[in-house]
Amino acid sequence: MYACICAAVTTSQVEATILAGARTVSDIGERCFAGTGCGNCHRRLQRLIDETKSSAERVEKLPQSA
Numbered sequence: 807m808y809a810c811i812c813a814a815v816t817t818s819q820v821e822a823t824i825l826a827g828a829r830t831v832s833d834i835g836e837r838c839f840a841g842t843g844c845g846n847c848h849r850r851l852q853r854l855i856d857e858t859k860s861s862a863e864r865v866e867k868l869p870q871s872a
């Protein structure tokens with residue numbers, strides 16, 4: 807599924823960009839061009855930032871196995 811139609815960037819590509827360090831919609835645009843066209847996807851990109859960060863934080867808090 808596309809997260810940004812203008813740049814033909816998928817949700818998975820945006821999530822990978824966030825996990826690689828993008829923290830803002832602007833960061834995502836610089837790294838994979840999502841959000842650099844009409845801007846209609848900016849709220850979707852922000853939601854992906856929020857969801858991906860909170861998922862990553864939950865994984866970091868899991869107890870480590872031996």
Ligand code: FES
Nearest residue numbers: 812843844845847
């Ligand atoms: S849909 Fe992302 S910039 Fe247009």
